[in-house]
Amino acid sequence: MIPLARLAEPPRLDSLREEVLAGLGGTPKTLPARLLYDAGGSRLFDRITTLPEYYLTRTELEILRRCLGELAELVGPDALVVEPGSGNGAKAQMLLGALVRPRAYVPVDVAVSQLRSLARTLRDQPMEVEIHPVVADYTRPFELPLAPAAFRRTLVFFPGSTIGNFALEEAVAFLAMLGRLAGPEGALLLGADLRKSPRILEPAYNDSAGLTAAFNRNVLLHLNRALGTHFDPLAFRHHAPWVPDESRIEMRLVSVRHQVVRVPVGAGERPAEVRVELEPEEPIVTEHSYKYWPEDLERLVGRAGWTTVREWRDEAGWYSVRFLERSAAE
Numbered sequence: 001m002i003p004l005a006r007l008a009e010p011p012r013l014d015s016l017r018e019e020v021l022a023g024l025g026g027t028p029k030t031l032p033a034r035l036l037y038d039a040g041g042s043r044l045f046d047r048i049t050t051l052p053e054y055y056l057t058r059t060e061l062e063i064l065r066r067c068l069g070e071l072a073e074l075v076g077p078d079a080l081v082v083e084p085g086s087g088n089g090a091k092a093q094m095l096l097g098a099l100v101r102p103r104a105y106v107p108v109d110v111a112v113s114q115l116r117s118l119a120r121t122l123r124d125q126p127m128e129v130e131i132h133p134v135v136a137d138y139t140r141p142f143e144l145p146l147a148p149a150a151f152r153r154t155l156v157f158f159p160g161s162t163i164g165n166f167a168l169e170e171a172v173a174f175l176a177m178l179g180r181l182a183g184p185e186g187a188l189l190l191g192a193d194l195r196k197s198p199r200i201l202e203p204a205y206n207d208s209a210g211l212t213a214a215f216n217r218n219v220l221l222h223l224n225r226a227l228g229t230h231f232d233p234l235a236f237r238h239h240a241p242w243v244p245d246e247s248r249i250e251m252r253l254v255s256v257r258h259q260v261v262r263v264p265v266g267a268g269e270r271p272a273e274v275r276v277e278l279e280p281e282e283p284i285v286t287e288h289s290y291k292y293w294p295e296d297l298e299r300l301v302g303r304a305g306w307t308t309v310r311e312w313r314d315e316a317g318w319y320s321v322r323f324l325e326r327s328a329a330e
Contacts, residue, residue, distance in 0.1 A: 017227055021263060024276045024284070031219055033165050033287040034137065037085075038222045039113045044215040046088055051211065053203040056161055059319045060191050064091065064159075067312045067321065068098035074310060074323050075099055075187060080151040082106045082181065084138035084158060089118040091159050095189075096129055104130040104146055108138045141177060154182045159191035161319070164248070164290040168300070171290075175304030179326055188306060188324040195291045196318055198242040205240035205249050205289065213238035216251055219286055228264045235259055239283070248290040252283040294320065302327070 023030040037045065049057035064071075077100040083092050086107030096102050105122070109115050115133045122131050136142040148154040156178045166174055178188055205212055216238045220231035236253040243250050255278040262273045278284075292300070297320060298308060306324040313320050 013227065017263070017265065020223065020227065020229075021265075021274055021276075024261075024263070029276075029278070029282070029284045031223075031284055031286050034110065034139065035219045035222050036215065036287060037111060038218070039111055041215055041218045041222065042087060042111050042114050044211060044218060048207065048211050048215060051207050051209060053207045055200065055204060055318065056193055059314050059316075060159055060161075060321065061091065061094075063312050063314055063319060063321045064094060067310075068094070070310065071095075071189070071323060072099050075155050076153055077101045078103050078152040080104045080106070080144075080146060080148060080154045082108065082144065082154060082156050084108045084156070084178070085160070085162055086115070086118060086133075087111075087160075088114065089122070092157060093122065093125065095157060096127060102127075102129050103151055104132060106132045106134055106144060106146065108134045108136050108142065110135065110137055139174065144181065148181075148183045148186065154186040156182050156186065156188045158188065159321075161191055161193035161289070163190060163192055164292075165287060166290075167288065168290075171300055172303045175301060175306060179305045182326070184326055186326060187309075188322075190301070190322045190324060192297055192320050192322070193289070193291050194297075194313075194318055194320055195247060195293055198244075200318070201242050201249060201291065202240065205251060206238070212240065212251075216240075216253055216286055220253070230262045232259070236284070246288075246290075247292070247296075248288045250285055251287040251289070252285050255280060255282045255284075292320075297322075 019032055023032065048054050079099060079102050081092065081096060081102055086092060086109050089107055092105065096105055107115060107118055112135055115135065119131050119133050132145045134142065134145060163171055182188065217233040217236060220233045223229045224231055235256055237256055239254050240249055240251045257280050259278050261276045261278065263276060264273050301308060301324055305327050307327045308322050309325050310323040311320055
């Protein structure tokens with residue numbers, strides 16, 4: 001079995017509880033988006049990516065298939081590939097198969113079961129690539145289990161428009177962190193969703209099959225297990241509107257009635273608790289998905305110390321895949 005390195009521990013329960021209580025005490029109420037992606041949430045998200053309304057995955061795959069030859073030339077041989085938030089690793093498998101003699105792949109995720117499944121799948125592939133899975137919250141600084149200096153180049157692979165889950169300043173800081181991880185000669189392959197009609201955007205996050213609604217409500221089940229909270233998922237409806245002034249889809253859980261949720265904060269048989277009150281139609285925001293104008297995306301990567309070497313888009317101009325290198329000043 002391929003060992004899983006724990007180089008950055010996920011937040012402890014007490015710090016998670018503090019973060020959740022701070023979010024539920026704000027206006028609007030919020031929950032950390034990373035809590036959507038436990039084992040059950042990851043499985044639901046994999047199903048969402050196959051839905052007809054969810055254009056992002058198939059559009060990005062179409063772009064990647066078209067640019068893999070050119071990308072292999074840009075990356076060069078003997079690369080270390082690092083994928084924060086690796087999920088099921090399907091896109092990385094395609095990438096690794098196209099590169100010239102990639103030497104090692106480091107998938108990074110908090111979902112241990114999915115990392116183990118990915119490691120088993122890659123172990124059975126006819127590729128001579130070392131696999132070094134890392135259990136970590138990739139939104140926080142973490143170290144690589146391999147020294148980048150031992151490779152000709154480190155390529156950080158961050159597809160799926162996951163960068164859109166970060167607010168602007170958070171995105172700048174995160175991309176800068178990836179730059180430090182990749183090193184001075186490192187590169188970044190970044191997928192990002194572009195602005196388009198709400199008639200296309202909103203159905204992608206409000207699918208007719210109800211999978212996104214189940215994915216969103218799953219965060220409450222996750223909290224009930226992790227913290228002993230008392231959320232009733234059926235007391236919330238899923239809503240994901242386009243917010244044009246913020247250029248984002250805002251995923252919400254909307255309370256269908258007046259309710260009080262109890263969050264345990266102590267230990268023992270009768271722990272103390274914080275009571276969180278929700279009014280009818282009051283939302284809890286669980287995730288933002290920012291959509292970019294191309295010029296705004298260019299400014300974003302530039303502020304983080306990256307320079308766009310090559311960009312590919314689909315024919316409709318819905319989605320951008322960029323190959324980035326560290327700016328000279330960096």
